[in-house]
Amino acid sequence: MKPFVLLGTRDHDKAAGDEYESVRRHAGLAAEELIQIRVEAGPLRQLRLDDYSGVFLGGGPFNVSDAVKSDLQLRVEADLRGVVDQIVDADFPFLGMCYGIGTVTAHLGGTVDRTYGEGLGAVEVTLTPEAADDPLLAGVPASFEAFVGHKEACNGVPPGVTLLATGTTCPVQMYRYGANVYVTQFHPELDVESLAQRMAIYRHAGYFHPDDYTALVEMARRSGVRDHPHRLLRNFVSHYARD
Known part of the structure; x- marks a missing residue:
């Protein structure tokens, strides 16, 4: 199987490593099947998309x-614009999570601003009718809980996309562009333990008050977030893995 590649922008070694492990584990990939490229660490060379199953x-x-x-x-941002140009033009398999939705939305001419930011926590995500036959959402219930934490979001859907999931506070939680380019506002890679690890790293980054850390971890443990968001990662891999 050609490997998948994870593009990261986290300028913190543990945060970058934890993100890689969360994606790899919930996608069901072995270490050699998921390559990590840390874009913040140095200029990003042009990706040879044919070397990978998906991004x-x-x-x-x-x-x-x-x-x-x-x-x-x-x-x-300039490096990622170049990669997104490649991916969108080729309609290449892509799953962008959180920052990914902002990057693709900007590329498509949509608006990304602070109107629909969501504090760190669990939210209910509701699938649209257009999601019924989408391969990434196979086996995912019509509504489920997922973890979020973002200062910005789409302000309306960008032109030409298929809205796949909505939320109460943030109306655009997932969409598809073309046949193979997907983005989510929520974090399909996060479970309770990985969320707690990330919160500890970004405790003073303005996503929540530092004194609320323990209460937020307990909230996460009591939430209804289970396996449903992770299924998107497994479905992405099973649908796009190729020799």
């Missing part, structure tokens, strides 16, 4: 809507 894009510390951007953020 994941994880979350990170950057926001498309940031008013002030460092040189590093500007370089990462």
Whole structure:
């Protein structure tokens, strides 16, 4: 099988490693089947898409809507624009999570702003009728809980996409562009333990008050987040894995 690749932007070694392990484990991939490329670590060479079965894009510390951007953020955004151009033009298998939805939405000419940000926690995600026959959502119930935590989101669906999932606070939780380019606002890779690890790393990053850490972890443990979000990762792998 050709490997999948995870593009990451987290400038923290443990956060980057934890994200890789969460995606790999819930996607059902062996270490040699998922390659990690940390875009923040150095200029991103052009990807030879034919070398891979598909591409994941994880979350990170950057926001498309940031008013002030460092040189590093500007370089990462430019590199990712080049990759997204390739992927969208080729309609290549792609699953962007959290930061991924902002990156693709900007590419498609949609609006990404702070209107529908969601504090860290579990939210109910509801599938649209258009999701009924989508291969990534096979076996996923009509509504399920997933973890979120984001300062920005789509303000309306960008042109030409198929909305697959909505939420109460954030109306755009998942969409597809073309046949093979998918993005989610929620985090399909996160379970309770991986969320707690990420919260500990980003405790002072403005996603929640630092004093609320313990209460938020307990909230996550009491939530209804189970296996349903992870099924998207397994479905992506089983649908697109190729020799």
